[in-house]
Amino acid sequence: MTRRIVRTITQLAALTALTIVVVYFLDNQFRVLPSAIHNVMPAHHPGLVITDITVTSCSHINLFSSCKLDANVWHRVEKDLYLRSGWVSSAYVHVKRKKEEELLADDKVLVDISVGRLDPSNGQKGEADERWESRPAGLWIKRSAKRHASDSQDAITAVDVLFGADAVDPRDRWSMVGTPLLLDTSGEVQEARLSVRRGKPSSPPKVIPRIDGNGKFKIMQVADLHLSTGTGHCRDEQPVGLNGGKCEADPRTLEFVSRLLDEEKPDLIILSGDQVNGETAPDAQSAIFKYAELFVERKIPYASIFGNHDDEGSLPRAQQMDLVEALPYSLSLAGPEDIDGVGNYYVEVLARGGSKHSALTIYLLDTHAYSPDEHSFKGYDWLKKNQINWFKETAQDLKKAHQGYTHIHMDLAFIHIPLPEYNDEALPRKGAWREGVTAPGFNSGFRDALVEEGVVLVSCGHDHANEYCALSSNENDNPALWMCYAGGAGFGGYGGYGGYHRRIRFFDIDMNEARITTYKRIEYGDTEHRVDEQIIVEGGRAISLQE
Structure with missing residues (x-):
């Protein structure tokens, strides 16, 4: 009787372990379990990371063109890159973003952005999962599939659009991408520029004005x-x-x-x-x-x-x-x-x-x-x-x-x-x-x-x-x-x-x-x-x- 109980318990334990393995295997097709996240990818900046970015263009005279992408997948930065000055065209930046805990095993995290007509790598070879990828409007992105990438302070966690040759971004951890997007625009006012935030967002410093030591x-x-x-x-x-x-x-x-x-x-x-x-x-x-x-x-x-x-x-x-x-x-x-x-x-x-x-x-x-x-x-x-x-x-x-x-x-x-x-x-x-x-x-x-x-x-x-x-x-x-x-x-x-x-x-x-x-x-x-x-x-x- 005792041996039967022990055997039953052992069988149940084995079945439970098998179930856990199967559940993990099946679940891993869609996401990494929380325990794995804790062990592999500690979250220094909880929240969203950017996994992709693109630019869409559309024509006001072509009824079949659209500047919209699937809103369930892409977030659109609601700034017309032509500042609504284009008689014919509009264009928008879209970013694909995910919460860190929802990253899949094969997801890539955005770690760098450049703008230009030529590949920023300049012929230099890099790791296969961190090579520059081309996007519209002269946009080049570098993504990493390494599990630690989203934990890096270099990971891009937000993208914004500013305008003008003199555009600056005073926000903490934000920086301008040096070259304007390559669009069919005239005049520097219409120059659309990307600004990106890297790493964890932070609250602005609280400053309390005070009379100095000399009164x-x-x-x-x-x-x-x-x-x-x-x-x-x-x-x-x-x-x-x-x-x-x-x-x-x-x-x-x-x-x-x-x-x-x-x-x-x-x-x-x-x-x-x-x-x-x-x-x-x-x-x-x-x-x-x-x-x-x-x-x-x-x-x-x-x-x-x-x-x-x-x-x-x-x-x-x-x-x-x-x-x-x-x-x-x-x-x-x-x-x-x-x-x-x-x-x-x-x-x-x-x-x-x-x-x-x-x-x-x-x-x-x-x-x-x-x-x-x-x-x-x-x-x-x-x-x-x-x-x-x-x-x-x-x-x-x-x-x-x-x-x-x-x-x-x-x-x-x-x-x-x-x-x-x-x-x-x-x-x-x-x-x-x-x-x-x-x-x-x-x-x-x-x-x-x-x-x-x-x-x-x-x-x-x-x-x-x-x-x-x-x-x-x-x-x-x-x-x-x-x-x-x-x-x-x-x-x-x-x-x-x-x-x-x-x-x-x-x-x-x-x-x-x-x-x-x-x-x-x-x-x-x-x-x-x-x-x-x-x-x-x-x-x-x-x-x-x-x-």
Whole structure:
């Protein structure tokens, strides 16, 4: 009896083992079992890997052509490689991707990409499973069937499309493929370029702005960059005829910004709207990445709001903000969903050392674009009541949180479109008023809310050739609020008022004295000196020009 039981158990064990082997054999025709994955292919970057890539082209006049592939197998990057400028053709990049745990034994993982007319191997022999393979549009790919390939930091895990000869990608672990895809296009704006991510995706570094050990903090306000897809065309450049009359807007703009980043070494960048010149940016992402790359490279935090032109291109505000929020060193936020606009938020700058207290609060609000009631109020939109209420409630709540700070706390604000109060020519001011103030026709009262909550300065962009700071006083004629213009920085936007040279405004803050000094630096001419330097805040309050 005992022997029968033992024999039965042995038979069952053998049958179970055979079943496991059969199941493994059968299952291995479709996937690698989890235990095998653990032993053979540890996942350093869990998620998707790319196994193939191709380009499809289609004709708008041929009803039988299609740019679609089987959506169950291929993922299409939803960017027409012709930027929808082709009268006849469209083209799209498609990638085949899989989760690591779903890789089959004979699956190949993409490990390199090149673009050109000739085989990148240049006649050199490589392993059979890692030779260059040709794809449409001059695309060459190298894949590896080695089980460790997807675990390598060289494995390509994402593919994107950017445009223009000056395209860059500031995202972590992303890099541009050097040569544009070989398409039938004319002009560098239409040059479609691939960007690839290798290895594990990572979250952008979280940066908390802080007053330095000497009690100083410098803000660089960059207004109206007006960047394009591609290098762009200059408008109203000064001086005329420089460099043989050749002026590429974006390279010249970015070179200007780069120079001041290196010379001034700001602690925080405020981008106050119209970073993207919508009408010349059929791919807004490519334009956004160009300015972000400057700050990411130097590890400088930056915060942005939108102007009236940013979303006139390929992406609405919400999608642009999603993109910007995810970039390294970005402090930008969409803000509350239940109030008007995208980009109503604040940035806290902490006190020196290891303090957890805020020394500065910087409010950023979306001033929208064009008037929703052109019949009654022509021109531009205005800050809405729910935005102003949000600002006041937030400011009052933060005042309670700031009570633990033993020095003078200061509040600043940045917007794109100027407030109606900027129109008062009687206000004392320093700097040039070159063009009409294009403020909203309706006054929603944001200036008064700023004064009530103790904000000492507000600065805007929008009117490129205006570059003054004007002092607004309260009812008893005491200085209450400085209202500044940054001046336009970008050559892609207009500047044709009185020989205007592009410029950038700085706010040099000394928390030891609760003092704010502002000045501008210009792109051409007296480039080494500060222009219109003035102290506008002393002891935490706005002061007049005479003090």
